[in-house]
Amino acid sequence: MPFAITLHLLAAVVWVGGMFFAYMALRPVAATLLEPPLRLPLWSQVFGRFFPWVWAAILALPLTGYWMILGPFQGFASVRWYVHVMQAIGWVMIAIFLHIYFAPYRRLNRAVAAGDWKSAGAQLAQIRRLVGLNLILGLTTITVATAGAYFTVD
Template sequence: MLYNALKLLHVLSIIVWVGGMAFAHFFLRPAVQQLAPAERVPLMRAILQRFLAAVGASVVVVLTTGLALIGMVSMGGGFVMPWDWKFMSGVGLLMMAIYAYIYLALLSRLDTAVQAADWAVGGDALARIRTWVGINLLLGTAIVVVVLLW
């Protein structure tokens, strides 16, 4: 029962993270592109602050539950982690590092630009965030494909 509950929390957190990136990348961003930079940049900052905070919580849950699930399975001894779990773990850690870069470096650059009303710098920060979110979305999708097909 505990294993299933941890797995559920793990998957729900991944849905928030990867699903949120897909929504932002394919639906939200194109819709707000029609706004003037003075409207678009502060709006995207407000959205990203909320979304990245939720992703931060998801990262904690994914990491904690992932480690707990591996620990529970390996307690019986003789455990050899399957290839897809190794892939998921390695790529997941890379995604967490990218998230940290977005949150700690790029979001603060966006914050500074909005506070200074420097829409060009804010637009550049948003473009960099979009690039890294796109990379993370591809990595997250790759994890889902590998885990479900192997």
């Protein structure tokens, strides 16, 4: 179990922490300092470096989570409410990421390659909104996961 919980936590930190950095630090600076012909390829390449880590996280999180639930915790009936909430939000986050990756991110890359800054900007705006939503969900999940044990809802 120590390996599973460690991998689970590290995957969550990488994913949510990466979104926090991108949204709260990189985005405002890039928007202020860089014009679209520089900013949009930057984002395309940043996502190209970050998204493989997200793929690793979305593999590790369910695998380690279910490993712990079905192993040491002896099934879904044995886990407390906050584990179910964490699982539900996690699947929503994965679905949002899959949409980002297979729709606006691919369109962003095509538009950047074509030098179509208006279209690339529209795709980046959609990614920004969805990453913002996923960041809120990720921070909520972290809060539920860490504080859930201290609430008596069961």
